[in-house]
Amino acid sequence: MSLKIATWNVNSLRQRLTHLERLAEDQAPDVICLQETKVDDPLFPGDALAEMGYSHQVFRGQKAYNGVAILSRIPFKRRDHRIWCQKDDKRHVEVTLPGGLELHNFYVPSGGSIPDPEKNDKFAHKLSFLEEMAQWARSQTRGRKVLIVGDLNVAPLENDVWNHKRLVRSIGHTPGESQRIADLLEAGALVDAPRQFTPPDQPLYSWWGYRFPQAFERDYGWRLDHAFASQSLMPEIRRIETLRDARSWQKPSDHVPVIVELAA
DNA sequence: ATGGTAGACGTTCTA
Numbered sequence: 001m002s003l004k005i006a007t008w009n010v011n012s013l014r015q016r017l018t019h020l021e022r023l024a025e026d027q028a029p030d031v032i033c034l035q036e037t038k039v040d041d042p043l044f045p046g047d048a049l050a051e052m053g054y055s056h057q058v059f060r061g062q063k064a065y066n067g068v069a070i071l072s073r074i075p076f077k078r079r080d081h082r083i084w085c086q087k088d089d090k091r092h093v094e095v096t097l098p099g100g101l102e103l104h105n106f107y108v109p110s111g112g113s114i115p116d117p118e119k120n121d122k123f124a125h126k127l128s129f130l131e132e133m134a135q136w137a138r139s140q141t142r143g144r145k146v147l148i149v150g151d152l153n154v155a156p157l158e159n160d161v162w163n164h165k166r167l168v169r170s171i172g173h174t175p176g177e178s179q180r181i182a183d184l185l186e187a188g189a190l191v192d193a194p195r196q197f198t199p200p201d202q203p204l205y206s207w208w209g210y211r212f213p214q215a216f217e218r219d220y221g222w223r224l225d226h227a228f229a230s231q232s233l234m235p236e237i238r239r240i241e242t243l244r245d246a247r248s249w250q251k252p253s254d255h256v257p258v259i260v261e262l263a264a
Numbered sequence: 265a266t267g268g269t270a271g272a273c274g275t276t277c278t279a
Contacts, residue, residue, distance in 0.1 A: 011279085012271055036279085038272065064272045065279090110279055113266090122278090153279095209279090211268040254270080254279085 002238060003264040004029040005103065007149035007225055009207075009255035013037040013069070016253055017048055019246065023257055024052045027243070030073050031097070033105035035151045035255075037067035044069070058093050066090045068105050068150070074098060082136070085128050099145075099264060101233065106133070106150035111171045123171060126153065130180035137188025146230040148190065151255060153224050156181040157195070159203045160223035172222060190228040193260065194240045207255045208247055216247045227260045236262045 006029040010016040013034060023029065032054065039045070040063045049057060054071035058079045061067035067090045070076075078096040091107045108129055112122030130152075141148070156178040158164040167173045185192060198204045205221025212220050229237060238261045246256040 015271070036271095064277085112278085209268085210270050211279095213268070215268095251270095 001264050003031070003097075003101075003262040005031045005033065005147065005149065005260045005262065006257045007033040007035075007105070007151075007227065007260075008257040009035040009107070009151040009225060009253060011036050011038070011253040011255065013039050013067070014043075014045060015251065017045060019249060019251075019253065020049070021052055022249070023243075023246070024054070027257075027259060029259060031103065032071040032257075033103070033149050034069045034071070035067075035105070035107035037061050037069050038064055039067060058095060060090045060093050062090045066107055068093045068107050070095050070103065070105055072097075084132055085125060087125075091129075101262075102144060102146045104146065104148045104150075106148065106152060108133075108150070108152045108154070110153045111177075113171060115169060115171050115174050115176075126171075127176065127180065130154070130177070130184060134180065134184040134187040137184055137190065141188035141190060141230050143232065144230055145233045146188075146190075147233055147260065148188075148228040149226065149258070149260070151224055152181065152226045154178065154181050155205075155222040155224055156192075157200050157223075159200060160205070162203070162205070162218075162220045162222070167222075172224065185228065188228070189231050191231060191234050193227045193229045193234065193237055194223075194242070194258065196234070196237075197240050204242065205244075206242055206258055210254050225255055225258050227258060233262075236264070238263050 059069035111126035117124035
């Protein structure tokens with residue numbers, strides 16, 4: 001038996017329903033964690049998703065920005081969320097699955113464009129958010145079966161971006177952000193699961209921007225979408241796949257799904 | 265030197 005969990009920043013759920021249908025057909029994930037749904041809860045397309053087989057749903061959205069959801073073929077034992085940085089901007093939702101796996105879905109602030117927290121409130125917010133995650137993980141992930149997934153908006157390792165030297169002063173790949181991801185892993189005794197399957201000396205990306213011409217064709221990618229497992233969960237992870245192909249679909253999201261397959 | 269595209273929204277903001 002196995003349990004497949006997908007994480008995907010869809011960059012507008014309503015623009016990506018046919019893409020989700022294709023993911024469901026091609027990969028048949030049991031659980032799908034979404035980020036940047038960009039839809040307020042009353043407009044959530046729950047019926048269309050239920051028709052794809054995902055009748056169990058938790059969603060926390062808002063108009064135009066942010067928003068997270070977890071879709072599932074299997075019922076949840078428990079659902080919850082937390083407010084981060086005293087700001088209810090719909091960046092986290094959590095479920096417990098049968099068997100006791102605690103699944104956290106995050107959308108970390110992107111952080112704007114100037115990598116200086118003194119001059120850029122959005123970057124300050126991002127750094128605080130990551131620090132709060134580490135503080136939280138210290139008490140909430142150790143010794144438990146926890147999987148943290150989502151768009152963390154940080155590519156922490158050199159081979160998580162297409163050109164480390166060129167991008168090391170760009171938001172998403174600054175040493176301060178990478179250090180905070182390392183702090184989160186350390187604080188929560190968490191493992192960067194995809195990097196156990198694809199060694200850190202090899203490139204691994206999940207996002208190719210829209211702006212740079214032919215970003216995907218030239219493989220100008222970043223690994224922004226993550227799966228961090230607690231130590232007790234790690235032995236259950238059978239394989240992890242990044243669906244690069246989804247970036248070449250019609251009207252794609254700028255992110256592709258990452259799939260974690262657990263023995264269950 | 266500060267581009268380029270996409271999405272939601274509404275006469276711009278965010279990524």
